[in-house]
Amino acid sequence: MSKAAFKGGVHPAGRKEATSGTPIEEMPVPARLVVPMSQHLGAPCEPTVEVGDRVVRGQVIGATDAMVSAPIHSPVSGEVTAIGPTLTTGGTRVTAVSVTPDETQDLASFERVVAEGGVPAIVRAAGVVGMGGATFPSAVKLRPPNGMEITTLILNGCECEPFLTCDDRLMVEMPERIIAGAKIMAETVGAQRIVAGVEDNKPDAIAALREAGRSAGVEVVGLVTRYPQGAEKQLIWAIMGVEVPHGQLPAATGALVHNVATAAAVADAVERGKPLTERVVTVTGRVARPGNYRVLLGTLVVDLIDHAGGTVGEVGRIIAGGPMTGQALASLDVPVTKGTSGIVVLGPDEAAPDIHDDQPCIRCGRCPEACPMYLEPYAIANYAYRREWKAAEEFHPIDCIECGVCSYVCPTKRPLLQLIRLAKATAMQKGAKL
Amino acid sequence: MVDLTLILKAVVALSVIGVVTSAVLSTAARRFHVEVDPRVERVLDALPGSNCGACGNPSCFAVAEAIVVGDLPANACVAGGQAVADEVSTIMGAVACEVAVVVSARQCGGGDRAARAYEYSGVQSCAASARLAGGPLVCEAGCFGFGDCMRACPFDAIVMDERGLPRIDLVKCTGCGICAKECPRGGAGLLRLVPEDAPVVVRCNAHDKPKDRKAACSACCIACKRCEKDCPEDAIHVIDRLAVVDYEKCTGCGICVEVCPQNCIDLHGRARGSDAADTDGVGKNVPGFTTA
Numbered sequence: 001m002s003k004a005a006f007k008g009g010v011h012p013a014g015r016k017e018a019t020s021g022t023p024i025e026e027m028p029v030p031a032r033l034v035v036p037m038s039q040h041l042g043a044p045c046e047p048t049v050e051v052g053d054r055v056v057r058g059q060v061i062g063a064t065d066a067m068v069s070a071p072i073h074s075p076v077s078g079e080v081t082a083i084g085p086t087l088t089t090g091g092t093r094v095t096a097v098s099v100t101p102d103e104t105q106d107l108a109s110f111e112r113v114v115a116e117g118g119v120p121a122i123v124r125a126a127g128v129v130g131m132g133g134a135t136f137p138s139a140v141k142l143r144p145p146n147g148m149e150i151t152t153l154i155l156n157g158c159e160c161e162p163f164l165t166c167d168d169r170l171m172v173e174m175p176e177r178i179i180a181g182a183k184i185m186a187e188t189v190g191a192q193r194i195v196a197g198v199e200d201n202k203p204d205a206i207a208a209l210r211e212a213g214r215s216a217g218v219e220v221v222g223l224v225t226r227y228p229q230g231a232e233k234q235l236i237w238a239i240m241g242v243e244v245p246h247g248q249l250p251a252a253t254g255a256l257v258h259n260v261a262t263a264a265a266v267a268d269a270v271e272r273g274k275p276l277t278e279r280v281v282t283v284t285g286r287v288a289r290p291g292n293y294r295v296l297l298g299t300l301v302v303d304l305i306d307h308a309g310g311t312v313g314e315v316g317r318i319i320a321g322g323p324m325t326g327q328a329l330a331s332l333d334v335p336v337t338k339g340t341s342g343i344v345v346l347g348p349d350e351a352a353p354d355i356h357d358d359q360p361c362i363r364c365g366r367c368p369e370a371c372p373m374y375l376e377p378y379a380i381a382n383y384a385y386r387r388e389w390k391a392a393e394e395f396h397p398i399d400c401i402e403c404g405v406c407s408y409v410c411p412t413k414r415p416l417l418q419l420i421r422l423a424k425a426t427a428m429q430k431g432a433k434l
Numbered sequence: 435m436v437d438l439t440l441i442l443k444a445v446v447a448l449s450v451i452g453v454v455t456s457a458v459l460s461t462a463a464r465r466f467h468v469e470v471d472p473r474v475e476r477v478l479d480a481l482p483g484s485n486c487g488a489c490g491n492p493s494c495f496a497v498a499e500a501i502v503v504g505d506l507p508a509n510a511c512v513a514g515g516q517a518v519a520d521e522v523s524t525i526m527g528a529v530a531c532e533v534a535v536v537v538s539a540r541q542c543g544g545g546d547r548a549a550r551a552y553e554y555s556g557v558q559s560c561a562a563s564a565r566l567a568g569g570p571l572v573c574e575a576g577c578f579g580f581g582d583c584m585r586a587c588p589f590d591a592i593v594m595d596e597r598g599l600p601r602i603d604l605v606k607c608t609g610c611g612i613c614a615k616e617c618p619r620g621g622a623g624l625l626r627l628v629p630e631d632a633p634v635v636v637r638c639n640a641h642d643k644p645k646d647r648k649a650a651c652s653a654c655c656i657a658c659k660r661c662e663k664d665c666p667e668d669a670i671h672v673i674d675r676l677a678v679v680d681y682e683k684c685t686g687c688g689i690c691v692e693v694c695p696q697n698c699i700d701l702h703g704r705a706r707g708s709d710a711a712d713t714d715g716v717g718k719n720v721p722g723f724t725t726a
Contacts, residue, residue: 091567330552330567358558385557387585418557421565 005224006234008372010405012162012227012324014201019165019284022291024173027307029076029105033298034086035061036096039337040129041136042068047097053080058110058275061097070127070137070338073111075277075296076101089301089320089334091327096335099298112273119188119270126269127276127338132156132167132230132259133321135339138266141258142188144251150189151254154239155182155196155263157205158223158230161322164342166280167260169292171198171205174264175212181263183216184270189256194218196260197235201225227324228403232257234372246399281336283308285345286315295336301343302332316348324404359412367406367416373399377406381419389426397423473525474502480521481511486588488512488610501526509533513589513608535630536609538591538602542624543637543653543698543715544576545597564618572650575640577624583613600625601714604702628702633686635702636670636677637715644675655698661690688725692718 038044045062055061055074062072078101086096115125124139144150155178159167171178178196186194196213198206200222210220223229223238233244236255244250250257258266261279268274277297281304284290288309295304301320305311319326320334323344328351367377376395383392397420406416478498485493489512491500500506501522509519509531516533523531554563554570560582563569569578579598591606592613600613611627614620623639638655640647647654657675669683670690677690677699691699697717713720 087567091565093568327566415557415562418562422557422559422562425565 005226005229006237006372007374008370008405009226009228009234010370010408011225012408014225015162015284016165016168016201018290019163019282019292020168020202022165022169024166024169024280024292024294026107027293027295027299027304029101029107029296030299030303030307031101032081032300032303033075033078033099033101033296034096034300034333034335035072035075035099035298036086036088036094036335036337037062037072038088038092038094039072039135039297039339040070040127041134042066042070044094045069045072047083047095049074049080049083049097051080051083054078055080055099056111057105057107058112058277060275061099068137068140070129070139071125071275072097073127073275073277074099075298076105078102087331087334089327089329089337089340091330096298110274110277113269113275114273119184119266122270122273123266126265126274128262128265128269129276129338130259131261131265131279131338131341133325133339133341135337138258138262141251141256142185144189144256145249148249148251149254150191150251150256152193152195152240152256153182153186153189153191154235154255154257155194155209155218155260156230156232156235156257157196157198157202157209157260158235159202160199160225160227160230161324161326161342162227163284163344164282164322165284166282166292166341168202168205170261170264170280171202172208175205175208177264177267178209178260179213179216179218179263180271181265181267182213182218182258184266185256185258185263191256195239196220197223197229197239199223199225199229228372228401228405231372231401231403233401246396276338279336279338279340281340282342283345284342285350286312286347287345288312297337298335300332301329301334301336304336304343305332305345311345314348315345316351317346319344319346324408325402359414361414362412364411366409366411370405370409372403372405373401375400377416377420378414380423381406381414381416384419384423384426389423392423393427393430398427400424471502474498476525477501477522480514480518480525482514482518482608484513484588486513486608486610486612488588488608488612507531513610515608536611536627537604537607537630537632538609538611538613538625539628539632539635539702540577540600540602540624541626541636541639542575542577542599543700544571544573544651545579545595545599545653545715547597547653548573548576548651549649560618561616569618573640573647573654574642574650575619575622575624575638576651577619582616582618583620583625586612586616588612595714597715599715604630629681632679632681632702633684634670634679634688634691634699636679637698637700638676641674641676653698654696656696658695660693660695661699664689664693686726688718688723691723692725694718 043066045064049061056077059074061074078099081100082098085093113126115121120139120142128138129135182194242253281295317328361378380392380395380397400420404417481494483494491497508522508528511518515535519533549572551572558580560578560580581594583600584592589606591603592600595601614625617625644656655677657672659672661670667683669680701713
């Protein structure tokens with residue numbers, strides 16, 4: 001059963017066949033780990049260890065008191081060898097704690113999370129964040145603002161980005177963990193209904209979730225395969241038939257959306273006291289052994305690609321995340337973090353052509369047609385290009401979800417999203433709120 | 435046949451309307467009269483009128499009004515400099531006030547000599563590229579060269595040259611500082627306001643280890659302290675691994691320019707009567723260079 005999806009969107013080639021049938025494989029402990037102190041949206045953590053300290057797996061190595069944040073735990077037992085800045089996959093520089101792992105590691109044991117104050121406190125202490133890529137601290141979402149009633153918990157298993165299959169494999173291999181996490185979260189916020197939204201190009205995942213969720217009364221909805229079906233607001237529209245009002249939280253519609261991997265991490269945290277120290281990463285494209293690897297957070301991308309057999313043939317760009325929203329990496333010495341869903345190695349012919357802003361907008365109208373947020377990307381971008389920030393703001397760049405559909409459809413290959421991001425950043429500097 | 439009464443009626447009717455309306459208007463004009471200070475107009479004429487916004491006000495008109503009511507001093511116009519301040523003082527009948535005239539100086543000589551961290555393709559804008567891994571340069575302080583400052587300058591005082599660096603025309607530059615605000619690295623000192631008669635400028639603003647810096651750019655200050663040792667006025671010091679000029683003390687003798695092994699100190703300023711274009715990026719290789 002496929003449901004009507006949202007307005008707009010595109011159909012990029014899926015390219016998931018290389019890894020969708022590959023079971024999740026544990027990556028061995030690498031020789032070095034660089035664990036950034038900011039792997040989430042919100043306030044960065046301060047290191048709580050010093051160079052030379054011994055750490056054990058699961059020990060807190062970064063923490064902060066800020067509301068919107070998540071602590072960082074050591075993924076291995078070992079020694080802290082350095083604390084200093086590192087480049088992240090997102091292109092920012094943050095403080096990181098380098099840990100050299102001991103030679104023998106027992107990945108089954110870990111320091112258990114202790115927290116008082118119910119499920120949200122445990123989820124916070126375990127450092128769980130949105131693992132679909134946005135990395136918003138999950139505990140914050142589990143404490144909805146006063147007066148907002150959550151009726152429906154939506155599990156996001158869309159994975160609409162081309163190439164990525166990590167959520168797909170997780171749904172196929174451990175659906176009971178996902179359902180367990182969903183039940184915990186639904187109970188916490190008082191949601192009566194649990195719905196899982198999965199794009200209909202993943203029939204195995206839909207079947208597995210249905211099977212696992214039958215006794216718990218979880219509805220599993222097959223959704224039209226169209227990018228960006230997995231964007232929070234588009235998913236709410238597809239499942240609930242309501243729009244998130246401008247300037248309001250998704251909670252205003254009574255929906256709480258969590259990624260399937262986040263749900264599994266919540267189940268691990270609450271039931272087993274396990275902090276978030278690893279995640280599944282899809283490594284695909286031009287590598288010798290494409291696959292879905294369970295990777296310790298802080299593993300360098302270069303080590304991960306080596307483990308996947310190294311690159312094959314000529315390489316154009318290496319992208320962290322999916323090709324639509326992910327960023328091309330400037331260096332491979334960047335660590336995998338809580339939001340790294342994939343490493344996609346593209347050849348020179350596959351990577352997006354060099355985009356320069358010298359091509360004019362021909363007013364064909366494809367970008368507003370494709371924009372799932374009812375925006376006019378060409379208008380925002382044109383004003384941003386001319387640095388007319390005030391005029392650009394009239395077209396609501398802050399409502400942009402940065403899905404990249406506009407740049408994808410533009411026939412003159414204008415860097416629309418990059419320009420809109422500039423306009424959005426400028427508007428937010430002036431105090432505009434998402 | 436023309437019916438004359440028709441014309442008569444029209445004339446009478448219009449006259450009556452005219453008289454009534456003019457009575458209303460003249461009463462209204464007297465009752466709601468707003469006193470406009472004629473000096474606002476004159477001050478506005480004296481201001482540059484480009485609405486550059488460098489003073490922090492929305493327009494030159496707003497500044498003129500604020501000056502006349504006394505909310506802003508006569509030297510409120512940043513871009514106008516001494517000439518405008520004098521004229522405004524005269525109009526306002528105020529005591530002439532001194533204006534510290536500044537100009538913008540680029541503290542980077544990298545350009546095509548700076549190593550790239552990655553290939554950048556995308557919006558040709560410094561602000562846009564700065565959001566990707568901190569910008570396309572290895573150097574953490576250098577100029578990206580996409581010309582955001584050039585596009586932001588309200589006075590057309592900046593052009594990007596063949597090295598990919600902004601060249602600041604000191605005759606046109608008013609020291610409004612907009613370029614430094616627009617530059618993603620301006621706050622850190624890539625573009626800095628210096629006194630109008632600053633005789634020299636150091637074309638580097640990096641503070642990292644000189645070894646790292648040299649690997650990132652062949653044009654940088656290497657913190658060798660030659661300038662500091664040789665300066666007869668004690669006006670240049672290596673502070674936090676970077677040569678910094680104390681313009682209070684600098685006399686413009688040019689010795690630092692001569693001894694700099696990196697050729698990274700340039701003669702500068704209106705003081706020498708030279709256009710900055712002649713000295714920009716060449717250090718001591720200026721035709722006819724002598725130390726005073």
